[in-house]
Amino acid sequence: MQSTTNTSNLAFLRVLISRTVLRTAFAVATIFLAVASGMAQSDEAKTKAEKPTTSEQTARQPKLPFTLKVTTNQIIGISLKADDVKLKEIAGELSRKLKIPVMLTPIVERHAVTVNFSDVVLETAMQMLAPQVYIDYEVDSTPGTQPRPLAIYLQGYNERPPSDTAVVKGNSDVMIVEGNTEDDGTDKSKDEKEQGLKVTVKDGLISVNAKKQPLVVVLYGIANELGIPFEVRNEVTDVVTTTINGASVESALQQLGPNIRLYLRYDLQLGERRPLRLLLVGGDKKS
Numbered sequence: 001m002q003s004t005t006n007t008s009n010l011a012f013l014r015v016l017i018s019r020t021v022l023r024t025a026f027a028v029a030t031i032f033l034a035v036a037s038g039m040a041q042s043d044e045a046k047t048k049a050e051k052p053t054t055s056e057q058t059a060r061q062p063k064l065p066f067t068l069k070v071t072t073n074q075i076i077g078i079s080l081k082a083d084d085v086k087l088k089e090i091a092g093e094l095s096r097k098l099k100i101p102v103m104l105t106p107i108v109e110r111h112a113v114t115v116n117f118s119d120v121v122l123e124t125a126m127q128m129l130a131p132q133v134y135i136d137y138e139v140d141s142t143p144g145t146q147p148r149p150l151a152i153y154l155q156g157y158n159e160r161p162p163s164d165t166a167v168v169k170g171n172s173d174v175m176i177v178e179g180n181t182e183d184d185g186t187d188k189s190k191d192e193k194e195q196g197l198k199v200t201v202k203d204g205l206i207s208v209n210a211k212k213q214p215l216v217v218v219l220y221g222i223a224n225e226l227g228i229p230f231e232v233r234n235e236v237t238d239v240v241t242t243t244i245n246g247a248s249v250e251s252a253l254q255q256l257g258p259n260i261r262l263y264l265r266y267d268l269q270l271g272e273r274r275p276l277r278l279l280l281v282g283g284d285k286k287s
Helices: 002-050 054-060 087-098 122-127 189-193 215-226 249-256
Strands: 066-071 077-086 102-104 112-121 132-140 148-155 197-202 205-214 230-232 239-247 260-267 272-280
Touching: 066 087, 077 087, 077 122, 087 102, 087 112, 087 148, 112 122, 122 132, 122 148, 197 215, 205 215, 205 249, 215 230, 215 239, 215 249, 215 272, 239 249, 249 260, 249 272
Parallel strands: 102 148, 230 272
Antiparallel strands: 066 077, 077 112, 132 148, 132 260, 197 205, 205 239, 260 272
16 A cells, blocks of 8 residues: 555656646746847847938038039029138039039149139039139020030139040041032032022021921031031931021021030130030930
8 A cells, every 4th residue: 555655656746847847948948038039129229229310321421611502493503602612622512413524624623712602503603613614515406405514624724625525425427428429520500509408607607598408418517517526316317498597506406406416515714605516316316
């Protein structure tokens, strides 16, 4: 009888020990999970704390020693306040805002300016920064389209002008030769009058008399008179009949239709607008 009792007690003790071990293991596992969760939350909070917000990133950026604002609603307006600031610094920020190159010669790079103006048109604003200013433009013949600045050059007095191809570059020039190139000794004056195209340039103004002429031929005649390269990007078969008397280059091209691009350089000191290149694109094509 006593042996049976001892066996029962031993079995009960084993069950009790097993339950205690399980409870202990469960408690240890719970504590481990809690610690691990706490550590993960701590690491996440630390990562968030270390990662700067947008406002903090903006605050950490070095503050410019001047204020520059650019508006591009139809006409570009410039607002600038600077006190003895190197022109190189202003040009860098201006280039970033306008998204075009602003090029300085070594002389004006070291030049410091003190200015304070608000909402001034681009050309006038640039004249307040350097003695000699050039601006390259793309003029779109589509009605209502404003000229688009392509590059700004800030220079000192009597410095050599920038290269015509510093920014405005083309792929290929189009050469057009028409008519009978063989001289048979006959009088060509009457034939030339009946060719249907006459282009002249005088004092920077263009006169065009065209009768049922391909647009490509008319534009080549204009480019030839202006002494600038002419390029065709896509096939254009438009035919032109027009009479233009003493118009500016921009106005004349606008009268000839859309899809024409004129690249010119504006010399602000002399007030001269000099054509650099003429481009004809096909319909629905942009340069």
